[in-house]
Amino acid sequence: MMLKLNSFTATDNKTVPTHIIRRRSAISHHYELFYREPLNPVHAEGAWITDANGRKYLDAYNNVVSVGHGNQRVIDAMATQAKTICTHTRYINDELCRLSERLAAKHAGYNDWRSIFTCSGSEANDLAMRIAMQFTGGNGFIVTDHAYHGLTALTQAITTSMAGYLELSRRLGLEVVVIPSPVGKGEGDSFIENLRGAIYEMQSKGMRLAGGIFDSFFTSDGLGLTPKGFLEEAVTLLHDNDALYIADEVQPGFGRSGSYFWGFQTHGADPDIITMGKPMGNGYPMAAIMFKALLDDYIMDSYFNTFGGNNVAVAVGHAVLDEIEERNLLENARIQGDKLFLALDQLKKSYVNISSIRGSGMSIAVDVVTDDGAPNAEGALRIVEAMKQRGVIISTSGLMGNTLKIRPLLIYTNEETTFFIEQIQSAVRTVF
Incomplete structure (x- = not known):
């Protein structure tokens, strides 16, 4: 399961550190830790921990x-606003409106969109699902086979990368049909056929489809980006069957692609609902959904979130957008991402155990295989550990756990990109 990938496990032949014993005594055992020797970060600045x-x-x-x-800039915005006032959305706040307008303006037709602010991507996806169910009258969702969409009741019921989602979906009365993710060369073509088959399955069983919810980059699945335009075709197929498309931008949004602000824009897709979170607050807990204005009438009763959209969150949101725009971080993500991709592609040519490189901007996946081409989760973990030993933090993803998950910060300099390249070359050389 996804949250257990690259996780710490205490073994009989290992002396468990005191801080691990304390952790297990004080907090739930279901919190995971990264790495064979867990990291204890105490300070971070720029791209370094x-x-x-x-x-x-x-x-x-x-x-x-x-x-x-x-x-x-984010710290100053947070502190200044916290010292001024921090309250909720039941009071007028023009800066809240301006933030919504700035986000909507990142894609075409923005005058027809409205927003609701939440505290987490899980909350955003949960609300998006409820709107889709209310609008369509259905309770069926199509998702991919190693997806992560959150940990509320509704979103965990469609988070296929975690155990128990089917049991939870049954308890909640959801109908969930799972299709293979479009990871790998040309997999987008079969994705459309699988989506068509899932829709037929639902209809033949009398289920009513509410929507398809997909991470625009299929990040947890291992990164699915090709062929160009396949997600646009998927949206058309959903709309033809009276269902909505929810674009989960919690991981691919906010310029990570290096080409567009939103991940779905790389596919030319037109979502009905856009969900966002994570980089939106650069560490401050904030998220949101944007939806086409016609869906505004399908929110049950009123909506209120004590902390979502508060004054501090709004100030932080503006600061993050200012950083992306004024420092031209979208272009920086493209430049540094291209350097990383080129170096990794060269590495692939030298090692049979690197089978595929996929990426866009600062979102890159590297498949690790055995000598005979089988998925090699152990080999991927060994590379992750070797990178940690060399002072670089990455992790793994994908259905088989054999995909390196590389998500550099948008602010990387040439020196930091070069350092990463040197260390991964060394790590792969050591492992294989």
């Missing part, structure tokens, strides 16, 4: 802080 021993690590994983750890 420093542990309790003073060791620095280049962050190539934590896309929440995409404009940098300890970003001064």
Whole structure:
């Protein structure tokens, strides 16, 4: 399961550190830790994390802080607003409206969109699902086979990368049909056929389809980006069957593609609902949904969130957008991402155990295989551990757990990109 990938496991032949014993005594055992030797970060700045021993690590994983750890503009906005006023959305706040307008303006036809602000991507996806059910009258959702959409009741019921989702979906009365993710060369073509088959299955069983909800990059599935335009065709198919398309932009949004602000724009797709979170607040807990105006009448009763859209969150949201726009981080993500992709592609040509490189901007996946081409989850974990030893943080993803999940911060410099390339070359050389 996804949250257990690259997780710490205490073994009989290992002395469990005191801080691990304390952790297990104080908090739930269901919290996971990364790495065979868990990291103890105490400071972070820019693209670097420093542990309790003073060791620095280049962050190539934590896309929440995409404009940098300890970003001064974000900190100043947060502190200034907190000292001024922080209250909820039942009071007039023109800056809340302006933030909604700025986000909507990142794609065409923005005058026809409205927003609701939440605290997490899970909340955003949960609300999106409820709107889809209310609008269509259905309770059926189509998702991919290693997806992550959140940990509320509704969203965990469609999070196929975690155990128990089917049991939970039955308890909630949801109908969930799972299709293979479009990961790999040309898989987008079969994705359309699988989607068509899922719709037919629902209809033949008397289920009513509410929508398809897909991470625009299929990030947790292992990154599905080709062929160009396949997601646009999927949206048309959903609309033809009176269902909505929910674009989960919690991971691919906010310029990560290096080409567009939203991940769905790389596919030319036109979603009905857009959900967002993680990098939206650069560490401050904020998220939102945007939806076509006609859907506004399908929100049951009123909506209120005590902390979602509060004054501090709004100030932080503006600061993040200012950083992306004024520092031209979209272009930086493209430039640095292209360098990383080219170097990884060269590495693939030298090692039979690297079978595929997929990516767009600062979102890159590397498939690790055995000598005979089978998925090699152990090999992928060995590379992750070797990268940690060399001062770089990455992780794994994908249905078989054999995909390296590389998500550098949007602020990478040439020096940091070069450092990453040097370390992954060394790590792969050591492992294979």
